[in-house]
Amino acid sequence: MNAQTTPSPAELADRTVQLLACSMFAVALVFCLSVAEFFASESTAAIIDIAVKFLGVVILGLMALLYFWKFRPMSSDQRRRHLAEDGFLQIAFRNAMAKSWMLSFVVLVVLQALDNLILDRLPYMPLEIVIQGVLAIMLLLFSIAFVSFTRTSSSDE
Amino acid sequence: MSDELGNRIRVFRAEYKLSQADLADAIGVSRKTISTIEVGRFVPSTVISLKIARYFDVPLEDVFFLTDGG
Numbered sequence: 001m002n003a004q005t006t007p008s009p010a011e012l013a014d015r016t017v018q019l020l021a022c023s024m025f026a027v028a029l030v031f032c033l034s035v036a037e038f039f040a041s042e043s044t045a046a047i048i049d050i051a052v053k054f055l056g057v058v059i060l061g062l063m064a065l066l067y068f069w070k071f072r073p074m075s076s077d078q079r080r081r082h083l084a085e086d087g088f089l090q091i092a093f094r095n096a097m098a099k100s101w102m103l104s105f106v107v108l109v110v111l112q113a114l115d116n117l118i119l120d121r122l123p124y125m126p127l128e129i130v131i132q133g134v135l136a137i138m139l140l141l142f143s144i145a146f147v148s149f150t151r152t153s154s155s156d157e
Numbered sequence: 158m159s160d161e162l163g164n165r166i167r168v169f170r171a172e173y174k175l176s177q178a179d180l181a182d183a184i185g186v187s188r189k190t191i192s193t194i195e196v197g198r199f200v201p202s203t204v205i206s207l208k209i210a211r212y213f214d215v216p217l218e219d220v221f222f223l224t225d226g227g
Contacts, residue, residue, distance in 0.1 A: 010187040086202045087190035 009078075012070065013085040017093050019066055021146045023059055028139030030055050031132045038129045092149040100142035107137060163224045166195050169213045184208040 007015065030052055037048040111118055125133075170180055177195070181188040186205060193199035201209070210217040 008182055008185070008187070010181065010185055010190070014187040014189055085186075086205065087186050088193045088199045089187070089189060091199070 010085060010087060014087065014089045016066065016070070017089040019062065021093065021096075021143065023062060024139050025143040026055060026059050028136050028143060030059070031136035031139065034132045035129055035136060038125065039123075089150060092146060096142050096145035096149055099145040100138055103141045103145075104134075104138040107141075108134065160197075161223055161225055162197065162200055162221060164194065164197075164221050166191070166209065166220060169215070169220065173213070180209075180212070184212050 033048050033052045033055070037045045037052065040048055166180070170177070175183075177191045178188045181191045184205070185208070190199065190201070190205070194201050194205075206217060206221055210220045213220065
């Protein structure tokens with residue numbers, strides 16, 4: 001790779017944000033599958049379990065690749081500047097985090113308020129499954145918010 | 158999206174014969190950031206705004222302006 005095709009630090013920071021957002025969506029899928037596995041039949045649960053493990057390995061692999069390939073070689077000053085970028089995607093990421101947190105809070109408060117109508121009618125679930133479900137909701141809301149903030153509509157050259 | 162902030166970045170780029178990528182590289186941001194600023198989807202930080210104005214060697218008010226007429 002020659003110098004002209006090496007991405008600038010800002011482009012690299014953008015790619016990091018995009019990779020992080022994709023990974024968070026993948027983690028949301030893992031949590032959704034884990035919850036689905038609890039309710040599925042034995043044969044289906046076995047297939048879901050394999051899918052969960054595969055996705056988990058892929059996500060960990062991507063994160064490890066990002067860390068060892070890009071982050072670890074950086075100096076602490078470069079790392080701090082990389083994470084403090086205030087470009088469009090970085091601000092969109094932070095806004096999506098804030099919005100998804102607020103929406104998750106509202107969803108949980110509404111569920112708690114409607115416990116007679118909704119929560120009491122749900123089958124018994126171990127605490128682990130409940131936590132995974134909540135995390136899945138939060139991460140899916142983040143993914144939707146991030147895509148909403150960053151969908152392409154600007155002109156290009 | 159900001160309805161209150163306009164900019165003349167595209168005009169300055171044309172004067173200097175710069176692409177969005179060229180300007181982005183010059184001031185240390187991504188091309189996506191420049192393109193979203195130009196179309197009003199993204200309000201840049203003070204630092205990015207000042208970097209753009211400094212690059213074109215013009216006052217900040219020549220690059221960015223309020224559109225409410227106030």
